[in-house]
Amino acid sequence: MIRLTDVRKAFNQGRHNEFWALKGIDLRLAAGAVTVFRGPSGSGKTTLLTMVGALARPTSGRVHLEERDISAMPERFLTEIRRSTFGFVFQNFNLIKGLSVVENVMIPAYPVGLPHGRLKARAMDLLERLEMADKAEARAEWLSGGEAQRAAIARALINDPRVLIADEPTANLDSERSAQFLSIVAGLKRDGRTLLMTSHDPMVAEAAVVDRVVSLRDGRQVEAR
Amino acid sequence: MTAGWISRQRHLLDFALSSLGRRRGKNLGLLAVYTLVVFVLASVMLFSHAIRHEARLVLKDSPEVVVQKLVAGRHDLIPAGHLEAIRGVRGVRAAEGRLWGYLFDPAAAANYTLMVPRDQPPAPGTALIGSGVAAVRDAAPGDTLSFRAHDGQLVQFTVAGTLERDSALVSADLFLVSEADFRRLFGVPEGRFTDIVASVRNPREIRTVAEKIDAALPDTRIILRDEILRTYDSVFDWREGMLLVLLSGAILAFGIFAWEKASGLSAEERREIGILKAVGWETSDVIRLKTLEGMVISLTAFLAGYVLGYLHVFHFGAPLFEPVLKGWAVLYPDFRLTPFVDELQVATLFFFTVFPYTVATVVPIWRAATVDPDQVMR
Amino acid sequence: MLFQPAIIALILASAVSTLMLASSLPFVVRVLRRWDMASGAETQLEMERRTYLVATLLKLVLVAQGAALVLFVFNADRMASLFTGAMCAVGTLKVDRWGFPALYLHMAVFFLSAFWLVLNHVDNLGWDYPLIRLKYAALLGLAPVVAVAGGVQLAYFLGLRADVITSCCSTLFSGNGITVTSNALAAMPHGVALGLLAAGLAAVAASGAHFLLRGSGGVVHALASAAVLGIGLAAVVSTISVYVYELPHHHCPFCLLKREYGHVGYALYLPLFLGTVCGVGGGIAARTRRHPSLALAAPRAARRLVGVSLACFAAFGVVALWLVLRSHLILFEAAP
Numbered sequence A: 001m002i003r004l005t006d007v008r009k010a011f012n013q014g015r016h017n018e019f020w021a022l023k024g025i026d027l028r029l030a031a032g033a034v035t036v037f038r039g040p041s042g043s044g045k046t047t048l049l050t051m052v053g054a055l056a057r058p059t060s061g062r063v064h065l066e067e068r069d070i071s072a073m074p075e076r077f078l079t080e081i082r083r084s085t086f087g088f089v090f091q092n093f094n095l096i097k098g099l100s101v102v103e104n105v106m107i108p109a110y111p112v113g114l115p116h117g118r119l120k121a122r123a124m125d126l127l128e129r130l131e132m133a134d135k136a137e138a139r140a141e142w143l144s145g146g147e148a149q150r151a152a153i154a155r156a157l158i159n160d161p162r163v164l165i166a167d168e169p170t171a172n173l174d175s176e177r178s179a180q181f182l183s184i185v186a187g188l189k190r191d192g193r194t195l196l197m198t199s200h201d202p203m204v205a206e207a208a209v210v211d212r213v214v215s216l217r218d219g220r221q222v223e224a225r
Numbered sequence B: 001m002t003a004g005w006i007s008r009q010r011h012l013l014d015f016a017l018s019s020l021g022r023r024r025g026k027n028l029g030l031l032a033v034y035t036l037v038v039f040v041l042a043s044v045m046l047f048s049h050a051i052r053h054e055a056r057l058v059l060k061d062s063p064e065v066v067v068q069k070l071v072a073g074r075h076d077l078i079p080a081g082h083l084e085a086i087r088g089v090r091g092v093r094a095a096e097g098r099l100w101g102y103l104f105d106p107a108a109a110a111n112y113t114l115m116v117p118r119d120q121p122p123a124p125g126t127a128l129i130g131s132g133v134a135a136v137r138d139a140a141p142g143d144t145l146s147f148r149a150h151d152g153q154l155v156q157f158t159v160a161g162t163l164e165r166d167s168a169l170v171s172a173d174l175f176l177v178s179e180a181d182f183r184r185l186f187g188v189p190e191g192r193f194t195d196i197v198a199s200v201r202n203p204r205e206i207r208t209v210a211e212k213i214d215a216a217l218p219d220t221r222i223i224l225r226d227e228i229l230r231t232y233d234s235v236f237d238w239r240e241g242m243l244l245v246l247l248s249g250a251i252l253a254f255g256i257f258a259w260e261k262a263s264g265l266s267a268e269e270r271r272e273i274g275i276l277k278a279v280g281w282e283t284s285d286v287i288r289l290k291t292l293e294g295m296v297i298s299l300t301a302f303l304a305g306y307v308l309g310y311l312h313v314f315h316f317g318a319p320l321f322e323p324v325l326k327g328w329a330v331l332y333p334d335f336r337l338t339p340f341v342d343e344l345q346v347a348t349l350f351f352f353t354v355f356p357y358t359v360a361t362v363v364p365i366w367r368a369a370t371v372d373p374d375q376v377m378r
Numbered sequence C: 001m002l003f004q005p006a007i008i009a010l011i012l013a014s015a016v017s018t019l020m021l022a023s024s025l026p027f028v029v030r031v032l033r034r035w036d037m038a039s040g041a042e043t044q045l046e047m048e049r050r051t052y053l054v055a056t057l058l059k060l061v062l063v064a065q066g067a068a069l070v071l072f073v074f075n076a077d078r079m080a081s082l083f084t085g086a087m088c089a090v091g092t093l094k095v096d097r098w099g100f101p102a103l104y105l106h107m108a109v110f111f112l113s114a115f116w117l118v119l120n121h122v123d124n125l126g127w128d129y130p131l132i133r134l135k136y137a138a139l140l141g142l143a144p145v146v147a148v149a150g151g152v153q154l155a156y157f158l159g160l161r162a163d164v165i166t167s168c169c170s171t172l173f174s175g176n177g178i179t180v181t182s183n184a185l186a187a188m189p190h191g192v193a194l195g196l197l198a199a200g201l202a203a204v205a206a207s208g209a210h211f212l213l214r215g216s217g218g219v220v221h222a223l224a225s226a227a228v229l230g231i232g233l234a235a236v237v238s239t240i241s242v243y244v245y246e247l248p249h250h251h252c253p254f255c256l257l258k259r260e261y262g263h264v265g266y267a268l269y270l271p272l273f274l275g276t277v278c279g280v281g282g283g284i285a286a287r288t289r290r291h292p293s294l295a296l297a298a299p300r301a302a303r304r305l306v307g308v309s310l311a312c313f314a315a316f317g318v319v320a321l322w323l324v325l326r327s328h329l330i331l332f333e334a335a336p
């Protein structure tokens, strides 16, 4: 469903510290599969995820979502696609401090314009499924690492995206919490969602739910399983 | 407009309010400065406007034409004979002599305006006094006040009552007496007046009538009410404008302050905007959010500043302007201005405060709203 | 010059508007020369980000100029007391030859920036910035108008001296005053004015309905809307104002805004202006549908704009009719 053709990304283009984080990636990502990106630090995993997830535009090359070329779209449309197609779980979860969990979960849906009541019901439903219902009114900054991650997952799912993108999802968790995360992933896969993750953690790369591992080095793809 | 649009705006407003609440310290500081700026400007405008309004009230009942006698370029007593000459000019409806002047009261160290009212003058030996006079002399009806006449003899007045008028500025220092008492006090001989006032049948002919009087009585000076009104208006406008230009330094400083506040985003705020954009907010959503925040602050500050300015000028007698007023006359500090709100003035004040704030925050808001969404991935 | 708060505010508003536009001109030139949507280069991303700033600045210009237009008229009315012979805004504007041009330029700036924002809105609906060159080229045209409007206004205010003898609406428009263009408007027979207005509104309604049903003729509707603006203003000056004041020779377009007449002018001018903005804007939007990326979105936006313009013109017509009917003044004898 997602196709990358010779995707390159430069930072500080045209300046003395110009740096090419991606140097030509060709990749097809199947719908409904779980893919893990692996590689040493600085190899461009996160950068690749931002290209795939329509957070940023490649400097050159094409990114296709289904049949649509999303690599040269104005931000306005890219945002709409991102909002409806991708859900993000960030490495440090990035919940907004000072807001309650349920408010955090609702944020991605604000620009959509759903009535407040329906939106809140949907957020509570998601929190319930992730066993977070009792924390719905807690402040985001009070949560433990595992709870914060589940809140972040609920937020990523509020617009019912087909693809969930997670950057280093287990980096801040102990092994028990990591196992819990993998079981959530398995559940999402059963729902028919596509999952894209980066990870250093062998436990993630070797988990049973993972369909494919892509390895990167220096902005290039080196091997694939 | 669709229901979706409405709930979108509602979500944005909710979020804007909670976002303001989360940075209470910074926003309260901004609000305080903003309110202070509005307060000062509003006070200046309300005050000068109220003064102008008072002046209009005074002039409304003042005569259309005043004729003064000039001797060597100085104002002098006018002979009653001039009255007949003026009444004889075509277009003049009525003319009469006035008696008025100033009296220095050493006991209160204040100047009173002594006048013989045209209708219902007080009986000889009694006086009607303004609220300011009553206050400085602590006088109530029935009390006796005495003054030294021009020849050193004592003249006594029994207070018959105090004056209530819609404009305290005019009546505060008034001291109304009978014609006989006035002449005795100042030694003004019979057949002479301070000046002569005339009314004109057709308002359009005032100018022509004035020219005719001038031709008939070359030793006089003629003052028209319209001219005074116009002069007052432009003088007060000019003063107010001058003050605003002086205060524009303050407005400018405020604009810079607002720019600073808006562009000095905390790391936390920057992160928040990054998160919003990453999870599906668009740049224009963020701009709208920040604009809403600015509007909430602007409207709150404007309302608060205006109300405070209003209270300051109309309920507390503009104590901040007291030093300026004190030089004018001793009796004035206690007067109350007539409350008066004018749409044009509110609109102008809005322009002077909200517009600079908005302009100053546009670029910082845009900068904040265009942070790259992929930044939160790092 | 008269040193008045409102005058200072107006000068400030137009100076800041001019400055904001002038400061974006270098960027405008850059867009015209270097815009390349296919590129993902950082310079291109940076340009796309800048477009948000320009759009925001223009919204601010529109709001400021709209408010300034009201303030200008309001202030002109208030200043009448300073000039012998001036009884309302007309007299103040007649003080020198810059007054009315300043007013017309204020209106021009208001309409042009509104049209630009319509263009911008439509452009944002397409996924490849289809109108970007057109709209930035339009900015090159708009900027001088804003600057000239500011300059003429400044010339007008600088030339004001209190106590200049001027003529006012009662004499100016009564037919024996000095001949000016507005005088010709005022002299228009009541029947002709009302007839033209009815015909213009009918043309707007017909072209608008045709567009909504068939999806074509947007440009005709735009032209009709622009015409109704002129006809509507002429009708207000020549006839509707007379009905409101109930004085056969009082033809003032500004006194209607005053409290004495219940601020009824706003109920006339707001729908008329908004209707014109949306009507012409609808025509502009309809014209852009030949761009592939706007094939769907532009007609939808155009329909919405035309719909709003129809509602506004209807409101204008109803208010005008109501003012004529409730008046005690009889200009036309009923047929025997």
Ligand SMILES: Nc1ncnc2c1ncn2[C@@H]1O[C@H](COP(=O)(O)OP(=O)(O)OP(=O)(O)O)[C@@H](O)[C@H]1O
Residues within 6 Å of the ligand: A011, A012, A019, A021, A039, A040, A041, A042, A043, A044, A045, A046, A047, A048
């Ligand atoms: N905004 C930027 N400006 C300059 N260089 C950048 C920027 N963002 C990323 N880089 C560089 O691009 C390279 C790839 O970064 P990226 O975050 O994709 O690595 P990663 O594989 O996710 O590493 P890690 O495993 O540590 O998360 C790094 O060398 C980084 O320094």
Ligand SMILES: [Mg+2]
Residues within 6 Å of the ligand: A045, A046, A047, A167, A198
């Ligand atoms: Mg990374």
